[in-house]
Amino acid sequence: MTTTVIPPAPATTGRPAHRDGNVLRWLGAYASSMIGDNICYLALSWAAVQSGTPAQAGLVMTVSAVPRALLMLGGGVVADRFGPRKVVIGSDTVRCVAVLALAALLFATSPSLWLLALLAVVFGTVDAVFMPAVGALPARITSRDQLARVQGMRGLAIRCANVIGAPLGGLGVALGGAAAAFGLAGMLIAVSVPLLISVRMRELPGGDVDGAVGASAPSDTGHARVAADTGHARVAADRGHARVAVGTGHARVVGGEDSEDVEGAAQGQPARATAWRDLREGLRYIRRHRVLAPLIAAIALGDLGFVGPLNVGLTLLADQRGWGASGMGWVLAGFGTGAGAAALLLAVRGRLPHAGRLAAVAILTGSVAIGALAFVPNVAAAIGVALLVGLLAGLSGALCGALLQTQADPAYLGRVSAVSGIVSLGLAPLSMPLTAAAIGWWGTGPVFVTSAGVCGLGGVLALCVGPLRRAELPA
Structure with a gap:
């Protein structure tokens, strides 16, 4: 990948994100696309059930997870190499054409x-390419001090899409069958394309390392030092810092096992950049980052302990307690309300102090509420606990997402988002069949408490790692 020279983003744009027409156009495109997705998946499940056995329908609904999990790391590389805007527009176009x-x-x-x-x-x-690109896009449309607010607005868009999409999909199926629902989904996804085209981008200026004297370049920890020398240019990665020396002969990139000689500007040949090298560079960047590495680990533990109980576990709990489908629906509504309130708080405030510490405390408190959910006496109490779980999980999730956005160098955001997405969408869903089997063996109480313990470990990790605990959102 060509080294990108990134000037520091301005401290403020003078206009909050929720009043910025550029951000609102992006948000409208994202919300329209997500509503279309919800309708599409409802129509897909309905059509699959009508066309085959329940087992076959289940297989149809799960096959999409395989390419998503296998290809998402590559999708992060694509987003960083070609730009997130192009990738998102292309992804929505392909989805629109396929659905229609x-x-x-x-x-x-x-x-x-x-x-x-x-x-x-x-x-x-x-x-696999859309999700990393969506994660990398906010840094190109607003300033760093507004990224937390944009994260809250994105969370609100997701909640609204979940609330609106399912009824619209059901209405489409009722009026015209799966074909009508798919048509409606395709049109909503199509609306996002012109909106995305109209979004103005804050492009990151690019350039080769040769001649970049006096400029800062991204390294494994976001720090770089540029110095001048004679005879050759040398880029050395050592202990998380990059040194760039510019001269007249040739360039040598030194980075351990990735070292390679390249011809310099004097011979007119740029350094070779391959997708595989970009991927390794991104993973190395995350591994060496003092905040991102523990943050992604904390997110992984939180999701692994959260997804099972709040999905399959809640269904089994409602069945055992005799709450019925309506009772379970109300519990889920309580969770959604709490999560939406947390997203709204971040969207309105734009910044919460002590973000790292607050996220850790929210994860820990939320894990206790998850464990308590298995012991509530009635559905009313379950709704109240689910509301608390949603509020705390929504708060910790929004803060962790905002920290990912603000701590990562924009040149690496696609790959950072890809790794985070694999954790949330690839690893965490694996806990659902394990949760169901464990409840069959030991019951809901022990499994919910164990899952809460796994989730709580994420909060403990965030509190124990100093750089993450002290992490702040931009003022």
Whole structure:
């Protein structure tokens, strides 16, 4: 990857993100795309159930996870190499075409499982590049001091998409079957494309290391030193700092096992950059970063302890307690309300002090509430506890997301978002079948408490690692 020379972002744009038309256009595009996604997945599940057995329908709904998990790291590289705006526009265009094509086919003929599975694979593959690009995009449309507010606004958009998408999808299926629902989803995704095209980008100026005297360049910890020398240019990565010396002969990149000689500007040949090297560079950047590495580990522990109980675990708990589907729905509504309130708080405030410490405390307190959920006496108490879980989980999730945005160098944000996405969307869902099996063996109480302990470890880690505990959002 060509070394990117990044000037420090301005401290403030003078306009908060929720009043910035550029940010609002991006948010509208994102919300429209997410509502279309929700409708599409509802229509896909309905069509799969109508076309095959429950087991076959389940397989159709899960095949999208395979390419998403396998390709997301590569998607992060794509987002950083080609720019997140281009990747997001291309991803939404592909999804729109695929969904509308399927809608047209379903109007003409009955759905087949292989066709539905193909759409699921396409969506999973596109998601692998879409999600890292979405994570990298906010840094290109607003200043650092507004990234936390944008994270809260994005959380609100996700909650609204979840609330609006399912009823719209059900209405589409009721009025015109799966074909009508897919058509509606495709049109909503299509709305996002012109909105994204209209978004103005704060492009990161690029340039080779040769001639970059006096400029700062991203390194494994975001610090760089540039010095002049004669005869050759040398880039050395050592103990998390990069030194760049510029001269007239040739350039040598020194970085342990990744060392390679390259021809310099004198011979007119740039340093070779491959996708594989970019991937290793991104992973090394995360590993050596004093905040990002423990932050992603804390997110992983929190998600592993959270996803199982709040998905399959809650269903089994409601069945055992006789709450029924309506009771479970109210509990989930309580959780969604709490999470939405946390996102709204960050969107309005824009910044919360002591972000690292506050995120850790929210994870720890939320883990206690998760464990308590298995012991509440009735559905009303469960709704109250779920509201608290949603508020704390939403707060910790928003803060962790904002810290990822503000701590990562923008040149690496695609790859950072990809690693975080693999943790949340690849590893965490694996806990759901394990949670279901464990509840069958030991019951809901012990499993919820164990899951709460795993989640709480994320908070303990965040408190124990000094740089993460002291991390702040930009003022």
